[in-house]
Amino acid sequence: MTKTITADEIRELFSQAMSEMYQQEVPQYGALLELVADVNLAVLENNPALHEQLLNADELARLNVERHGAIRLGSAAELATLRRLFRVMGMYPVGYYDLSQAGVPVHSTAFRPVEDEALCRNPFRVFTSLLRLELIADPALRKKAAAVLAKRDIFTPRLYQLLDRYEAQQQFTPDEAKQFVQEALETFRWHSHATVDAATYQALHDEHRLIADVVCFRGCHINHLTPRTLDIDRVQAAMPEYGIAPKAIIEGPPRRDLPILLRQTSFKALEEPILFAGEHQGTHTARFGEIEQRGMALTPKGRALYDRLLNEAGTGKDNLTHQLHLQQVFSAFPDNEMLLRRQGLAYFRYRLTPVGEVHRSAIRPGDDPQMLIERGWITAQPIIYEDFLPVSAAGIFQSNLGDNTQGRSHGNASRDAFEQALGCEVLDEFTLYQQAEDRSKRRCGFL
Ligand code: OOG
Numbered sequence: 499m500t501k502t503i504t505a506d507e508i509r510e511l512f513s514q515a516m517s518e519m520y521q522q523e524v525p526q527y528g529a530l531l532e533l534v535a536d537v538n539l540a541v542l543e544n545n546p547a548l549h550e551q552l553l554n555a556d557e558l559a560r561l562n563v564e565r566h567g568a569i570r571l572g573s574a575a576e577l578a579t580l581r582r583l584f585r586v587m588g589m590y591p592v593g594y595y596d597l598s599q600a601g602v603p604v605h606s607t608a609f610r611p612v613e614d615e616a617l618c619r620n621p622f623r624v625f626t627s628l629l630r631l632e633l634i635a636d637p638a639l640r641k642k643a644a645a646v647l648a649k650r651d652i653f654t655p656r657l658y659q660l661l662d663r664y665e666a667q668q669q670f671t672p673d674e675a676k677q678f679v680q681e682a683l684e685t686f687r688w689h690s691h692a693t694v695d696a697a698t699y700q701a702l703h704d705e706h707r708l709i710a711d712v713v714c715f716r717g718c719h720i721n722h723l724t725p726r727t728l729d730i731d732r733v734q735a736a737m738p739e740y741g742i743a744p745k746a747i748i749e750g751p752p753r754r755d756l757p758i759l760l761r762q763t764s765f766k767a768l769e770e771p772i773l774f775a776g777e778h779q780g781t782h783t784a785r786f787g788e789i790e791q792r793g794m795a796l797t798p799k800g801r802a803l804y805d806r807l808l809n810e811a812g813t814g815k816d817n818l819t820h821q822l823h824l825q826q827v828f829s830a831f832p833d834n835e836m837l838l839r840r841q842g843l844a845y846f847r848y849r850l851t852p853v854g855e856v857h858r859s860a861i862r863p864g865d866d867p868q869m870l871i872e873r874g875w876i877t878a879q880p881i882i883y884e885d886f887l888p889v890s891a892a893g894i895f896q897s898n899l900g901d902n903t904q905g906r907s908h909g910n911a912s913r914d915a916f917e918q919a920l921g922c923e924v925l926d927e928f929t930l931y932q933q934a935e936d937r938s939k940r941r942c943g944f945l
């Protein structure tokens with residue numbers, strides 16, 4: 499029998515290869531990785547309780563391999579092939595994000611693993627956006643962009659062969675997997691030669707910087723990679739020391755005892771030399787670095803409260819004022835595990851304690867988990883949020899598009915069109931978290 503390799507293993511190889519490539523391409527990302535590792539180590543040293551909690555929740559092992567990336571695609575066909583590519587690595591599209599509300603002419607999903615074990619091993623995610631050509635106002639420019647995109651193929655011929663082979667066999671040999679990782683990497687690589695002349699680039703750029711970024715290159719270069727930190731405020735404060743200029747404001751909820759959802763910040767995109775068709779020299783800014791701190795996943799009820807408070811808080815100009823204001827507004831969001839649980843605001847994963855194991859047969863479907871916790875038979879751990887936030891994503895996009903791109907609010911989501919391009923429906927994040935919680939309840943015996 500030939501040896502095979504699992505989707506988890508291929509994802510791990512790919513995520514590692516991608517990180518190495520990006521460190522070569524954007525050395526500041528390497529500096530950021532060092533800073534994040536230093537801060538994470540210090541946090542764990544100073545906070546044995548957190549160390550213990552992460553260890554028990556199987557969160558510690560994945561911390562150092564954990565990252566997400568982002569790409570922007572130009573056509574439905576590209577998105578459909580990316581879906582095939584990510585499937586090989588056990589990554590499926592979760593969620594629909596409409597960025598047009600923030601004046602960014604794309605809509606997006608996140609490809610990520612969905613099963614507990616896969617997430618625990620390596621939760622590599624790729625935020626994947628599709629350009630919406632129909633939002634280009636000038637019809638001539640729209641046609642031009644479509645024509646340029648129609649001429650490119652962002653995948654290598656060998657990659658298509660490998661995808662066909664994978665789909666026929668439903669598996670790869672280790673050697674095929676190695677080839678697959680190499681070929682897939684080509685799609686995400688940076689190309690300093692633009693495929694258009696300077697005038698076309700400028701026209702697309704003037705319509706929206708993002709359109710030039712998507713349309714004018716041979717591939718869908720990875721535009722950032724994001725390690726996970728345990729203390730984003732500390733990383734943000736230390737960035738200048740490491741020669742990195744952070745964006746003004748940390749996106750997402752404020753600092754809390756029990757972190758919720760996702761907090762993010764980034765450093766500004768680099769200005770990189772490019773060569774236009776016709777050999778004119780120019781520059782392009784697209785690629786940057788980002789960090790994130792993840793907290794617990796919220797139920798629809800918790801999320802509605804988050805969205806309401808975030809909206810109420812608005813955005814501030816400097817981080818300190820903004821964070822203080824956020825903290826005031828978010829005092830309405832319980833920061834206590836029992837309240838979060840009892841009010842049904844967040845998802846939890848339940849586990850039997852050794853004592854609980856002994857009493858397993860006495861636990862009945864419908865038992866109140868709070869009672870079981872108080873007896874010391876089960877523990878509840880928050881389920882970590884594995885997804886993204888549209889308002890934060892818009893803030894990250896904006897910070898790299900120059901501060902003068904104000905929201906042109908097209909504001910019309912087009913989920914059907916996105917799913918048609920993708921070739922399937924996106925999975926619903928809330929359903930996935932609910933299923934994870936329910937599985938854990940069933941294992942304990944009270945569901
Ligand atoms: C994606 C921006 C969104 C995040 O983490 O929310 C994002 C992009 O700039 O292509 O990466």
Ligand code: NI
Binds near residue numbers: 566724
């Ligand atoms: Ni990101």
